[in-house]
Amino acid sequence: MTVRFGGLTALDDVSLRVPSGRIVGVIGPNGAGKTTLFNVICGFVTPAAGEITLDGRAWRPRPHQLNRLGIARTLQGVGQFGGLTVLENVQVGARGHRSKGEKASRERQSEKDALEALDKCGVADYAHRLPGALPYATRKRVELARALASRPRILMLDEPAGGLDPEEIRWLAELIKGAGTTVLLVEHHMDLVMSVCDEILVLDFGKPIALGTPAEISADDKVTEAYLGAAA
Numbered sequence: 138m139t140v141r142f143g144g145l146t147a148l149d150d151v152s153l154r155v156p157s158g159r160i161v162g163v164i165g166p167n168g169a170g171k172t173t174l175f176n177v178i179c180g181f182v183t184p185a186a187g188e189i190t191l192d193g194r195a196w197r198p199r200p201h202q203l204n205r206l207g208i209a210r211t212l213q214g215v216g217q218f219g220g221l222t223v224l225e226n227v228q229v230g231a232r233g234h235r236s237k238g239e240k241a242s243r244e245r246q247s248e249k250d251a252l253e254a255l256d257k258c259g260v261a262d263y264a265h266r267l268p269g270a271l272p273y274a275t276r277k278r279v280e281l282a283r284a285l286a287s288r289p290r291i292l293m294l295d296e297p298a299g300g301l302d303p304e305e306i307r308w309l310a311e312l313i314k315g316a317g318t319t320v321l322l323v324e325h326h327m328d329l330v331m332s333v334c335d336e337i338l339v340l341d342f343g344k345p346i347a348l349g350t351p352a353e354i355s356a357d358d359k360v361t362e363a364y365l366g367a368a369a
């Protein structure tokens with residue numbers, strides 16, 4: 138796909154396949170187009186050219202339909218509702234809300250799913266707190282729990298490691314590997330991407346410069362150049 142913002146080509150003929158059950162990463166220096174790619178797949182940005190298929194069929198993503206299609210995403214910020222408790226925030230993502238049946242039983246199911254997801258993310262103790270008062274790393278865990286509560290078949294993560302310390306990042310790596318779902322990971326943090334991904338796409342100034350396994354990517358001179366150039 139190709140995406141333009143006025144005169145700027147943020148994505149220039151980029152293709153990506155995310156096979157079922159795999160963990161696919163997108164990396165690249167600042168401004169490479171990673172978040173734009175993520176936003177296209179979420180339906181926030183409309184490409185100038187290109188197409189998306191889901192399960193082999195042409196698909197036009199719309200943000201409000203993602204949850205129903207089994208696609209969950211976390212965003213770069215933490216984006217939780219300040220007036221709702223942690224549990225209520227996570228319940229918004231829980232699958233109970235999507236299922237059929239009477240309202241009370243759906244509520245119970247969504248609360249159960251939300252508590253399970255909070256527990257998986259190590260933040261069940263904060264269930265009845267308001268997210269605004271919690272440390273950033275804790276809110277990021279809540280954000281992950283919100284995404285996991287819907288038991289997505291596709292989990293999309295936009296820079297989940299941002300602002301986390303090395304120990305939190307190791308925890309995050311284990312969580313992603315153990316999520317048991319298809320994952321699209323857009324991330325700055327090289328070590329995280331290298332340790333969890335089956336395949337990695339590298340973007341630079343909106344252009345795809347490499348696609349391969351972590352071993353192939355770390356041995357690719359173009360990738361090193363892009364990162365060194367960005368650091369210089």
Ligand SMILES: Nc1ncnc2c1ncn2[C@@H]1O[C@H](COP(=O)(O)OP(=O)(O)OP(=O)(O)O)[C@@H](O)[C@H]1O
Pocket residue numbers: 142145147165166167168169170171172173174325
């Ligand atoms: N809504 C927008 N309007 C205009 N330009 C935009 C918009 N969104 C992104 N851009 C530009 O498109 C390019 C790609 O941005 P994008 O945020 O996708 O990069 P990124 O790889 O995610 O960067 P970072 O790692 O810094 O988050 C940048 O030059 C950015 O300034």
